[in-house]
Amino acid sequence: MVRNYLEIAERAYSGESVTKDNWDFRIIEKVQALVKKYSLSWDREIICPDDENLIDRIFQAGKELIEDIGVYALSERKVIKLTKEEIEDGIRGMNRSITMGEGKDSRILYPRRIMDSRPPIVWAGNPGVPTPERIFKDSVRSWAQEPIVDLITCGSLIDVDGIQVRSGAISELIASRRELIYLKQVREETGRPGIGMLAAESSVTEIGDLAATHPDLLRPSDAHLVVMFNELMIDQGNMLRAANSLYYGMINASLATVMVGGLAGDAHGAAVVQVASFLAANIVCLADYHLLHPIHIHYVATSARGCMWLQSVVSQAFARNAPAVIVGDIYPKSGAVTKELLYEVAANTLALTVSGGHLEGVGSADGALPHGTGLEVRLMGEVGHAAARQGMSLQEANHIIIALLSKYESVLSREGGNPGKSIEEAYNLEKLQPSEEWLSMYQEVKQELINLGIDL
Template identity: 40%
Template sequence: MLSFLETMYRAENGPYAKETDFDLKLIYKTARKLAQEYEIKYKPDEIINQDLAMADRVFAAGVEMAAQVGLYCRSTERIIQYTKEEVTQALREAPFELTIGAYKDARTLYARKISDPRTPLVFGGNAGAPMDEDTFYQTALSYIKEPLIDALDHGAITMVEGLEVKTGSPLEITATRRELELLRRGAKLLGRQGMPFIAAESSATALGDIAVAAPEYLRRSDIHLCPLLSELKTDYHNLSKVANFVEYGGLNGNLPNPIVGGYAGGPEATLITAMASFILGTVANQAHLHLCHPVHIRYTSTSTPETMWVECLVGQAFSRNTNLIILGDIFATCGAGTKELLYEVVANALAISVSAMHLLGVAATNGKYPHASGLEARLMAETGIAAAKQGMDLPQANEIVLALVKQYDYTFSNPLLGVPYHEVYDTQRIQPKDDWLRLYHEVKEEASKLGLDF
């Protein structure tokens, strides 16, 4: 794989371009052209793609997109270009297995396959959601306590002792260190000292990442995120995160956020752009693993049919042509205390599990509010594990997902935000209240009747 210094050389010496030209002349035109050339077609009745030959075409189109377009560096206004040979070599050399965490809580993270009988790893947490310190700690405990949750990816601390954490502020350092201190405290309290984290989410810039690159905060067996900006962009803040952890020796998680309906266009063109994001992130971000997080331009949620289709095909395409390790992210529309959130969780988790990814979530209310709890992450885990153990195939999974989407799709334009954590959980005993538990059992029963064997 090319070195990070080579990427920096290209970031400072590559072809100059205005960002609007990159968006409209390269992203938009190239993605649409490749979607037509490779015959990529979205089918609303196949949220989980059934055409594996198309998955292979999607992969080929993604490689072409990565080589033809490259990665735009906002800080230098230059395009970081890689050849097709360089990106395919990076994909061949990417790790297919990692050990994360420590002691009895260590886990082996591996590249999954379509309808893989091996159970997925489960990363629980209200990923990215803004919280104050107390809410962050209380909610984190509800995920750490769940035995089916292997690792934690929780929210961002946005208030420290009454002070707002602003982008670029010194408080990003304070907030990110508090984040790791509280996660460590909670893991120790509940006897899971070695639990692996995806962390350093309380800082939008590189300040927080640099501040926690130490064993007492973010260990080398933990994961931090190196985002790619939408679409196919980076900047010095995010490249600084890469540089720091290349030196420190931690695990880099590539985080692209392709937008269905954004600069790339509809789901087909967005899918190809998403593929290129994973490929370019493998090289530029020196990625050990990837988080799949497509969002809808209007509804944000990963629960829409279009975004689930993109996510499923990303997993399928890479599993058939590479050994990339991919986590499928669940960003749900509704909030804790609503039955609709639980329907979203089962639909997303089932689609992710059969499409060769591990599970991550649940970010309820599209990550806007801390209306989330460990119970829906338990349901996410149970769904993914059940699908693997019963050998769920793509057609059966697709039929179940189509049925579940009908139970919540009306909420996209009018989200049911639910209630805060303390209204669905006993915060002293760290367990769900009866009403929330009742809805959980009702949805499991309905999913069982559809064919999911818990």
């Protein structure tokens, strides 16, 4: 494994030299050609397509893209070409389960099927959301205490001891370790010492990631991010993160935030790039599982139609053609103490659950503000469990999603967004319970969801 990865990494120095602009043009040209070749399109009224032929064509287009174009080594401005054999080996290697965490608190991540009756894993938190130190622990505790939660993650510390965290600086090293210390405290305080984590979120560079690699901090049974940049690019820092796992053994979560409306065009072109990104990440990120987090070029939120459609078709594409653990990020436009947040969470959860994905979130307020709490995480888990338990079909989920879109879609384009309130306003922090206002909203929306056909 070490030698194989060294050989892959060496291609970043020996591959074809290409400027960043020329790489972007290649993406545009290749994706446009593949969209035409495979006759790809999408219907804004069908968020969860029940169309096996379409799903398979998207997968084949994505596979053809990565076989043809490879991955751009951003630091060296070279192309890392991948062979068909390597891509096939990567596909075969992903069809497996992963144990996260330790002891009685451990959970098994497994590739889900389309309309799977097994409940999705509920991974609670707002990975990467900039979070002040004063509310970091309370935020994580608010979702770690929820019984429906299987695994946890967290935001990124923006300050330590009153000092701003700077990328690649001593403060990043301190923040990355401080984050893991807080997470250990939260695990113990909530009576779940062995719960698995996606962590080291304060490590903007490989410095923080390396600093967090210790059995008392980021354990071998925990996960960390290995990022690909849009579109189909990776840098030395993230390849170092991947290599860091080779001896230590922690779990690599690949993250490729494909842009809907960007270089690949609308949702159907972006889906092709997302498939290609996951197939590439199997190799260049040494991925153990994939985080599915498209970003809408105008709306940002994963609850936008194009992003949910992409999450549905890509989850289905892998479930049908290359089983792998796919964890869908839920990053709504709205923040805590808004009904729209709950509608967005419910819609996004349904799209992922019936399509074969697991659930991670909630990155409320576009993941730009620490306006997330454990209450919307509770709803995410409840909706995901209910959809699986009642055997909800793609068509049934789509009907409910369209109804929910009518309740929140207007906020996606609202100037200033719909940020809601911070946890300091949304929760009684002494009791670590939601405010009466926030709990009342949750109960009202939950009844609306029941009326729409979700057996909560």
